[in-house]
Amino acid sequence: MNFFTEIGRFMIFMKYVLKRPQKWSVFWKITFREMHNIGIESLVVVALIAFFLGAVTTIQTANQLLTPSDLFPTQLIPKFVVGSVVSTSAILELAPTITCLVLAGKVGANIASEIGNKKISEQIDAYEVMGINSASFVALPKIIAGLIMIPSLIIAANFLLMTGGAVATKFTSALSFDDLIEGARMVFHPEYVEIMLIKSFIFSFIITSLSSYQGYYTEGGALEVGAAGTYAVTRICIFILFFDLVIAQIFLGL
Amino acid sequence: MIEVESVGITLGGRKILNNINATFQPGVPNLVIGASGSGKSVFLKCLVGLLTPQEGKIIYDDQDFLSLEYDQKQELRKQIGMLFQNNALFDSLTVEENVEFPLKMFSSMNREERKHRVNECLSKVNLVNSNNKFPSEISGGMKKRVGIARAIALPIKYLFCDEPNSGLDPLTSRVIDDLILQITKDLNITTVINSHDMKTVKDIGENIIFIYQGAKWWQGNKSDLDTARAQNIELDSFFKASF
Numbered sequence: 313m314n315f316f317t318e319i320g321r322f323m324i325f326m327k328y329v330l331k332r333p334q335k336w337s338v339f340w341k342i343t344f345r346e347m348h349n350i351g352i353e354s355l356v357v358v359a360l361i362a363f364f365l366g367a368v369t370t371i372q373t374a375n376q377l378l379t380p381s382d383l384f385p386t387q388l389i390p391k392f393v394v395g396s397v398v399s400t401s402a403i404l405e406l407a408p409t410i411t412c413l414v415l416a417g418k419v420g421a422n423i424a425s426e427i428g429n430k431k432i433s434e435q436i437d438a439y440e441v442m443g444i445n446s447a448s449f450v451a452l453p454k455i456i457a458g459l460i461m462i463p464s465l466i467i468a469a470n471f472l473l474m475t476g477g478a479v480a481t482k483f484t485s486a487l488s489f490d491d492l493i494e495g496a497r498m499v500f501h502p503e504y505v506e507i508m509l510i511k512s513f514i515f516s517f518i519i520t521s522l523s524s525y526q527g528y529y530t531e532g533g534a535l536e537v538g539a540a541g542t543y544a545v546t547r548i549c550i551f552i553l554f555f556d557l558v559i560a561q562i563f564l565g566l
Numbered sequence: 567m568i569e570v571e572s573v574g575i576t577l578g579g580r581k582i583l584n585n586i587n588a589t590f591q592p593g594v595p596n597l598v599i600g601a602s603g604s605g606k607s608v609f610l611k612c613l614v615g616l617l618t619p620q621e622g623k624i625i626y627d628d629q630d631f632l633s634l635e636y637d638q639k640q641e642l643r644k645q646i647g648m649l650f651q652n653n654a655l656f657d658s659l660t661v662e663e664n665v666e667f668p669l670k671m672f673s674s675m676n677r678e679e680r681k682h683r684v685n686e687c688l689s690k691v692n693l694v695n696s697n698n699k700f701p702s703e704i705s706g707g708m709k710k711r712v713g714i715a716r717a718i719a720l721p722i723k724y725l726f727c728d729e730p731n732s733g734l735d736p737l738t739s740r741v742i743d744d745l746i747l748q749i750t751k752d753l754n755i756t757t758v759i760n761s762h763d764m765k766t767v768k769d770i771g772e773n774i775i776f777i778y779q780g781a782k783w784w785q786g787n788k789s790d791l792d793t794a795r796a797q798n799i800e801l802d803s804f805f806k807a808s809f
Contacts, residue, residue, distance in 0.1 A: 328636075335671050434654035441614050441726075442668055443643035 328447035343453040351461030362469035366476025374486045395495020402473040403504045412515035416548040420523040424544035427527025428537040451524035458520035463512040573622035592756040600777035606760045647717025649727040653709040655701040662697035687715040707738035727759040
């Protein structure tokens with residue numbers, strides 16, 4: 313299937329997904345369950361990754377900017393610059409993009425496999441024969457849950473990245489906690505948070521919709537369900553990085 | 567009543583069904599028989615709209631199913647129950663929740679009324695004390711019964727059964743056949759059963775359609791079978807191979 317056919321099929325899929333749910337009470341019940349699956353169950357892995365990523369970024373940035381070299385034998389860069397670099401990277405890139413790449417593997421593969429399994433075991437056909445819009449029934453609660461929970465995880469990841477950085481200052485003599493915070497405060501722009509939120513909503517939609525689509529069109533058996541998960545993760549990662557570039561160019565490109 | 571007029575479908579460049587004409591009456595079990603790969607399951611999927619035939623008409627009590635918009639089709643499907651070959655039970659739901667599912671989606675019953683209806687359906691298929699089990703915890707025959715109970719939970723007018731006896735022992739097969747026959751008569755619904763089980767054909771075949779290589783080869787009832795076999799080598803071969 314060529315690229316344009318696939319785009320067309322995705323659009324048709326979304327046309328059915330974005331229809332009004334047939335029973336709101338059932339829809340919200342499933343959505344809350346999905347919010348738990350996507351958000352709460354991903355919290356620990358996101359927290360760990362954000363914390364360590366913040367610490368590593370702080371140590372490595374400090375090492376690169378503050379270590380005297382042959383070219384710059386004396387330190388020319390103020391220490392708070394490290395805080396500026398770490399906080400800006402956290403808001404603009406590390407929190408939204410890295411978190412979503414991690415969630416592509418965890419949430420995306422899970423959604424694609426779950427829906428793919430329903431497809432091959434005829435459960436999707438059963439919904440359809442009952443008169444239920446199967447695409448909307450299986451995918452819309454996941455998309456809505458993703459749009460609520462993934463940005464929340466990204467906001468939490470942001471705090472944890474800075475916490476990781478703050479903890480790292482305790483283990484390095486090159487940089488103090490005050491330098492880190494001062495740097496972060498000096499370069500803070502509210503627009504960066506807006507960009508982060510824009511990214512988080514777009515990436516959330518990519519993760520949940522692409523994985524649902526991949527699962528919904530699974531054909532075959534157990535092998536194809538596994539393959540659907542792999543395809544979903546690969547495509548989600550590519551689309552996240554592509555839209556990361558597009559958003560960076562639109563909002564930050566000079 | 568369901569009328570099928572000149573239905574034909576091509577999938578992947580191959581003609582699967584060609585010019586099928588049939589009428590399925592309510593209150594009697596209508597059987598579609600044929601060897602594996604003859605197009606029976608495709609035919610059933612065309613009838614319920616899971617596949618769209620390129621040719622012909624499918625008319626549900628004066629409603630041309632194929633010309634309906636998606637939302638209108640979904641509305642009509644609320645009157646359809648289907649028993650799938652692999653049961654298609656929702657594996658994350660218990661037996662009770664599976665049967666309750668269509669009621670939750672499409673009825674205005676409260677919790678107590680739904681529970682009462684679920685128990686009524688489960689007792690109709692002789693399945694009691696299994697309400698809280700998951701599909702993975704029950705036998706193949708029990709899964710079929712749950713599938714039937716789920717299919718009849720709402721007041722349906724049409725019931726489709728795709729190979730209801732597949733994977734079952736002869737005794738359980740007979741029980742499932744009797745159950746489908748009883749439900750068809752009691753509820754006076756139009757039932758279409760895909761089968762290659764000759765016992766089913768001989769026991770409950772009131773209106774039988776034999777599909778051979780995607781075309782309707784023969785139509786009759788169980789009392790015509792012996793005469794038809796003598797005159798029709800393909801039907802005779804199918805019968806001999808099935809026993």
